[in-house]
Amino acid sequence: PALHKQRRQFVVDFVRENKPKKVVDLGCGECSLLKKLRFHHEIELLVGVDINEAKIKRYMHGLAPISTDYLQPSFDWLSIELYKGSVTQRDSRFKGFDLATAIEVIEHLTPADVEHFSAVVFGYMSPGAVVISTPNSDFNPLLPGLSGFRDRDHKFEWSKAEFRSWALRVCSEYGYEVEFTGVGKALHSQHDSVGFCSQIGVFHRLRVRDHHNTFSDDEEVFSYTLLYHINY
Template sequence: MLLTISTTHRPATDLGYLLHKHPDRVQEFEQSFGTATVLYPEAGEERCTAALMLEVDPVRLARRVGRNAPDFSLAQYVNDRSYAASSLLGVALADVFGTARSGICKARPELAGRAIPLELSIPVLPCRGGAEIARRLFEPLGWQVDAEPIPLDEGFPEWGDSRYLRLTLTGEVRLADALGQLHVLLPVLDESKHYWQGLDEVDKLLRSGGEWLATHPDRTLITRRYLGRRGGLTRIALARLAELDGAAEEGSDPEAAEEEARQPEERRVPLNRQRHDAVLRAIADLGARSVIDLGCGPGQLLDRLLRTPGIERVAGCDVSARSLQYAARRLRVDRMTERQAGRLELFQGALTYEDPRFAGYDVAVLMEVVEHVDPPRLAALERVVFGAARPGAVVVTTPNREYNVLYEGLDGLRHPDHRFEWDRAEFAAWCERIAAAYGYAVERHGVGEVDQTYGAPTQLAIFTREERADD
């Protein structure tokens, strides 16, 4: 199996820093099913290419999976795995480029955080559905897709095409995002995995898919294929995408509405929708004319704010450039009139650093944001939002950890990127401390169907600034 990653970013050899693999070395990495090798066919200032080659040992693979393998037969030894990219390559990619996939690069931190020109090439890729499926999956992620079907036999064109493609992806994409997308979509295209799938696969999917999967127009197809069309796992994954990332479109696949395993009413009104409704009611009650969504993600709340009468100015901020691109696409910024565009501002920023663009709004919204912040950095966010930006009101929502026991298949936190989750007492204590420290009054509510023992699934707090002499 072969994957090449090329860039024309200058100096192109920075690719070695991003991948944490030196261009002058050939490195081998033992896998449980073979050997992965990383080398650089070219490494110049103008163009650099890294190649990941995976040599599969069918005997080692068969001994590893044993009788629990889905294809315990001669097919374990006689198949296309030595040549065609599959979930084996995805696993090797995640292992060999694990640090790069996380977006960490101490030598080039600014480069790791931004999009660069990339070309990814896989010469033999099994794809159920052909070139059209490859385009459907990769084009919404910003790639230009060249998917060339491979004929069954070039000497007999009348036999038609095989189920394999030569795939080349070109575009300006953050390298960590590109690797994460490949890790998820390789087994999706092949629609096959070499190992048994359980509940932990849902967490793997969410870790690798993140926000791009939640906003992908074919997220249901991707989720079903990735999870081997196992209905229970698919429902759990789609529910967590809708509830956790706030990115599910209204009117999407009905399975995505099954957010709460023990809440039949919320299968008709998803918790994500209820949370947005609650935040919008709070904004209306506050009489806000200007609102900033801090951590706006793909812009679902911004869309509804722009359609709310009386709100004259709307801003969205997020640390992720990709999320802001999705938000601009959702809001159809390129089609806005000059007057409509004048009401909206989208910008990239980190909530742990003071930024004058955060200030001057009647209401700031932190919807499902605080739990994504490392606890040692939470104090910085508090100072930035409540101390420096100091809006007239702040609306905060966050999960109620106590309620997690009611989620089917959930073991631990609701999302792999959550750094913590508060129970009701912890959230109340945080709210009272913030209100006292920064001169706000606070009231708390629950969002979603209330359980007598565990409360509501989402906690909501409305902070209103108390006028002081120094204001």
């Protein structure tokens, strides 16, 4: 299957296993992950945020229940919210989530904004788990016809070592542990050492935390704009 489907399936499998109740997708784009996740009955609150308001507005109606959804007797209560906002800025409504995902998002941020992202997501929102995917530049020589980055909007593409060093720093600063995995394997086992085409970090918040939070905890901040809200 295509790589974007494999990334989506990775999150779906994670949700099946970990059963988070509140899930937020950071940089939700065309809302395709949210569309898949709304059928997972453990989830009570499904939130998406993206900086691109036009994109959300183009795709958000696809999240409305189709009439047969209401007929399914087993359907649980679910609330979906979509916001316009930047993952480099905090918003109090984004605290208290069980899972935050950022699928192919961080490589669109400048290095300075990646630092803001880390502080906002791990330090401030501080969800129970975080799943982050980003291109693995070690894999790029295996991609035919590729020169430069995989996308013109990418600000960087990290090697496995670079991703690892950022992730481990985030863990020690904000009190998480991380496992490294990915999707998209090289066809020949001789290339196994390059790793996955999309590298993925799965972070879990540590129970005992002595982390620093740059932000004051009790202050209410609303920097995102609600664009769409629906209850199933």
